[in-house]
Amino acid sequence: MVQQAALLSPERIVSEFQKNGVTHVITIPDSETNYLYELMKEQPWLDVISSCREGETMAIAMGLSIAGKTPVCLIQNTGMMESGDSIRGMALGSGLPLVMVVGYRGWTRHGITPDSAAVYTEPFLNAFGIHYYLVEHDADGDRISLAFQEAKATNKPVVVLIGDEYHGFNR
Amino acid sequence: MFNAADMFKAFGKHRDKAIVIATGTSGRHWREASTDMKRDVALGGSMGQTTAACLGLALGLPNEKVCLFDSEGSLLMNLGILPTVSGKQPKNFYHFLMDNECYATTGGQPVANAQNLDWAGMAKSAGYAATYHFDNLEDFASNVGDIMKKAGPVFVSMKIVPEIENEPIGRRQRQPAGRSRGEMIRDLREIAGVKVS
Ligand SMILES: Cc1ncc(C[n+]2csc(CCOP(=O)(O)OP(=O)(O)O)c2C)c(N)n1
Numbered sequence A: 001m002v003q004q005a006a007l008l009s010p011e012r013i014v015s016e017f018q019k020n021g022v023t024h025v026i027t028i029p030d031s032e033t034n035y036l037y038e039l040m041k042e043q044p045w046l047d048v049i050s051s052c053r054e055g056e057t058m059a060i061a062m063g064l065s066i067a068g069k070t071p072v073c074l075i076q077n078t079g080m081m082e083s084g085d086s087i088r089g090m091a092l093g094s095g096l097p098l099v100m101v102v103g104y105r106g107w108t109r110h111g112i113t114p115d116s117a118a119v120y121t122e123p124f125l126n127a128f129g130i131h132y133y134l135v136e137h138d139a140d141g142d143r144i145s146l147a148f149q150e151a152k153a154t155n156k157p158v159v160v161l162i163g164d165e166y167h168g169f170n171r
Numbered sequence B: 001m002f003n004a005a006d007m008f009k010a011f012g013k014h015r016d017k018a019i020v021i022a023t024g025t026s027g028r029h030w031r032e033a034s035t036d037m038k039r040d041v042a043l044g045g046s047m048g049q050t051t052a053a054c055l056g057l058a059l060g061l062p063n064e065k066v067c068l069f070d071s072e073g074s075l076l077m078n079l080g081i082l083p084t085v086s087g088k089q090p091k092n093f094y095h096f097l098m099d100n101e102c103y104a105t106t107g108g109q110p111v112a113n114a115q116n117l118d119w120a121g122m123a124k125s126a127g128y129a130a131t132y133h134f135d136n137l138e139d140f141a142s143n144v145g146d147i148m149k150k151a152g153p154v155f156v157s158m159k160i161v162p163e164i165e166n167e168p169i170g171r172r173q174r175q176p177a178g179r180s181r182g183e184m185i186r187d188l189r190e191i192a193g194v195k196v197s
């Protein structure tokens, strides 16, 4: 039970999306997000858009934002790094708010990781000047709302890093 | 092959109230043909991603026709967008491709396998609802009216004469500054009745 309480549940993420008026999630999954995907598909208020490459997600989000919708990009850190030019031109360049929820593959609490995807994640975000929040378990869920507030206040992309060492959002 | 300027004139007669996004070297001719600037929007910013931005716009504004005039080098950069589009089947999305077989902006280097790509075939097998291919103005001009009445996603491949740029970028003649992205977004939201809290 103690272990259970330390988890970040997909329900918590979906409820944060609903609370913040999310209309669309544009996503390429990481290997353990299947339950989150299924849960999102069950929500009548949410449209899930399957993308083929992460750089698409920021561009689709820009189009949706112009149309007055509230999109979220849900991707892995690997795909975020692959999307550098789209983050530059379509997310930062749009002057519109955007929350990107990014699976922190390779993240560990003790800081030592064999996965270079984790090693470069925060330096990458810092290079772009993109602010981020780390969410590890349900108790951190409020930070997702903070990210939405910040994106709206600054008209910029803000990242939520999902660093769930146990549950597997990070694999 | 036919000229972009002529192609846009022919399209303009059937545009009605569609939102138009024109990209690449050929796209600049739309400025001369358009009579409804507030429904024109630039969604560039990252090569290969304008198609995705137009998909987002079409999904967000299902009651507006969204017409993208794409370029083949950019589309090749993110070919996966074809099934991303067809996976959502946006009925209001009209995807025109101005295929000049080269990277005209950067000096006219041929794109990979430039002359042998079956674009309409690729879009069709990716799942677009209707696909077309034109290599002359007459056929295009006599069909575009009907095409604009089809349910999307529609793909229209066109062989367009390249207009190759060879001046170093800093020495090129600049287009007169248009509206900023913020102004375009504001205009488009006003027209489409989009309210943002
Ligand atoms: C990611 C990226 N790679 C390369 C470039 C350089 N570049 C600018 S325009 C262009 C060619 C575009 O070709 P196409 O989309 O066919 O349009 P055309 O110039 O033929 O009208 C290239 C390679 C860039 N802007 N961004």
Ligand SMILES: [Mg+2]
Residues within 6 Å of the ligand: B024, B071, B072, B073, B099, B100, B101, B102, B103, B104
């Ligand atoms: Mg070209």
